[in-house]
Amino acid sequence: QVQLVESGGGWVQPGGSLRLSCVASGSIFDINAMGWYRQAPGKERELVAVFAAGVTTIYASSVKGRFTISRDNAKNTVYLQMNSLKPEDTAVYYCHFSLALADYWGKGTLVTVSS
DSSP: OEEEEEEOOEEEOTTOOEEEEEEEEESOOSEEEEEEEEEOTTSOOEEEEEEETTTEEEEOTTTTTTEEEEEEGGGTEEEEEEOSOOGGGOEEEEEEEEESSOEEEOOOEEEEEOO
16 A cells, blocks of 8 residues: 655745645555646646656646656655746645556645735
């Protein structure tokens, strides 16, 4: 079993920044991908940024240049630095790990961007 715990969400004004963290624990091996998704009210969950196959980084076009995904393998932690936030970035952000045998999701952390 794998547990994912996100933190770092909150309220921020447009143009502001937040840093999300996701700490993974449990039987973590054979990682296919890990990263972040988000789901805005009334919309489907969408990819934000992921590490795929260990080396490839994929960003949604809407966040490219503003968001940066990073990781600390020693701490089993994935980060999402979000800069120049916009109201349309408001969503619940979910951490996701895709392992060889199963996919795991965190419970999510809410990010609200408004003035």
